[in-house]
Amino acid sequence: MDPSLFPRRAEAMALEALSDTRVVVVNGARQVGKSTLASLIAAQADNARQLYLDDPAILAAAEEDPVAFVQHDGLLMIDEIQRTPQLLLPIKHEVDRHPRAGRFLLIGSARLLGLRDLPDALPGRTETIELWPLSQGEIDSAPDGFVDHVFTHGADVAMNPSPLRKPDYVDRALRGGYPEAVRRDPGRRRNRFFDSYITDLVTRDVRQISDIERPAEMRRLLSVIGARMGGLAVVQSIAGDVGLPRVTLSRYLDLLELIFVIKRIPAWSSNLTTRAISTPKLIVTDSGLGGRLIGMSTERARDVTAPIGPLLENFAIGEVARQLTWANESVQLFHYRDRDQIEVDMVLEHASGEVIGLEVKAAETVRGDDFRGLRHLADRLGARFRAGFVLYTGEQSLSFGERLRALPMSSLWTLGTTTQS
Known part of the structure; x- marks a missing residue:
């Protein structure tokens, strides 16, 4: 079996969190399988959209118009969110205007609260799940x-x-x-x-x-x-x-x-x-x-x-x-x-x-x-x-x-x- 496809304990935790939390953050080191996990979770959601900020075109769109970038009716999965912390305030506005569960799944390679110049954007609206290397x-x-x-x-x-x-x-x-x-x-x-x-x-x-x-x-x-x-x-x-x-x-x-x-x-x-x-x-x-x-x-x-x-x-x-x-x-x-x-x-x-x-x-x-x-x-x-x-x-x-x-x-x-x- 491909190790990148091993079942992860974090998958069930993230799905449970998305059932009652507006924004779920998956944090972890590089190369631990965060993107694979996020894709598996998004595949189980209705009307999910997956955006990867390591794609230069997608990154440029996020930087050019962050408000429009985060608008989506279903689950929006954004990978490498640490590349554009300016998305977090628009996300806050979105989840405050439409406070239903399961709006955003954010994937990061560094703890979000440690990023430089991070606005105090999402208190009380998120649950963070740490993804370690495989157990x-x-x-x-x-x-x-x-x-x-x-x-x-x-x-x-x-x-x-x-x-x-x-x-x-x-x-x-x-x-x-x-x-x-x-x-x-x-x-x-x-x-x-x-x-x-x-x-x-x-x-x-x-x-x-x-x-x-x-x-x-x-x-x-x-x-x-x-x-x-x-x-x-x-x-x-x-x-x-x-x-x-x-x-x-x-x-x-x-x-x-x-x-x-x-x-x-x-x-x-x-x-x-x-x-x-x-x-x-x-x-x-x-x-x-x-x-x-x-x-x-x-x-x-x-x-x-x-x-x-x-x-x-x-x-x-x-x-x-x-x-x-x-x-x-x-x-x-x-x-x-x-x-x-x-x-x-x-x-x-x-x-x-x-x-x-x-x-x-x-x-x-x-x-x-x-x-x-x-x-x-x-x-x-x-x-x-x-x-x-x-x-x-x-x-x-x-x-x-x-x-x-x-x-x-x-x-x-x-x-x-x-x-x-």
Whole structure:
């Protein structure tokens, strides 16, 4: 199957939003399948019209007469909306004059609220859906329901032994989720995709929304970020590695997050202790891109000194972050670390206050010490601590005491409504 045609969780979300919302925005990085998704959605609507602003003639028409451009009786899908933010005020006037649901589907490559000179045009009239690179569940047609499942069942989850082992997880992490990268053979052809992607990021995407004086600095920063993925985003330290002033480095990080290259996971404390640190954790949104940035390959991964742990941690956090965009439960993602070096890779906090802790281990075996951070949270949170899991590259689901369990990393995409529990 063509990876660009894999069913996306965002499709159902967008259709649901269009049923009661005037303007639906689909945002995401380049090459994640936004245009394909928009076309599929528009094909299911009556009297839909599709306009692509990467067509010079269509772009010229939008710039010449934006008021006439947005007039349409049915659903109007506009791709690459960030190219013409002057369309947003006419869209506001249209949806205010005719306030029915499903008027506009807007597709963008950068978060609209981050565009320069964007008017405060559409408050209260829109719903935004983030489209990430493909999840493992979307690629495998698996449930992708881990977050909802563990908040429902706590540590009382069960799954069949996983057929995957550490090399399989490394291969998945290096493949990433960009449809074009998934389609290509591993090795030289996939690497060419990632290299071109990095070039386009620096020469096109970033420069569309900001004046970058020296693109080489952004390339160097991307390499440093790759080497630090899964670690703390200590601005002063990164600035020193790249050779940039701290203010400039902060601006570059903001830009990379704006165009969905990185994501900063905020620190969590919930007033547990004054010793908790507040520095966010840094991930590359696509682990395949992250792997290419550090020159990782299947062959290099066989070396015992290869940094597989950070790669797989980045991979697992990315899968959870994707799920939070479609999970039924209202959950936020954090990480935890204190000055005593006690840490938990992921802290999922439910709107009710309940917490799930997740640790990621690249090993195929689990030890009791791997639960140190999770036990720390359990002791201090009491009843608020729903469960703690160590996600590892072995095959079995194993209990390690009350509310603590080791699970194969594949549980992130295989647990859900169609999985035994």
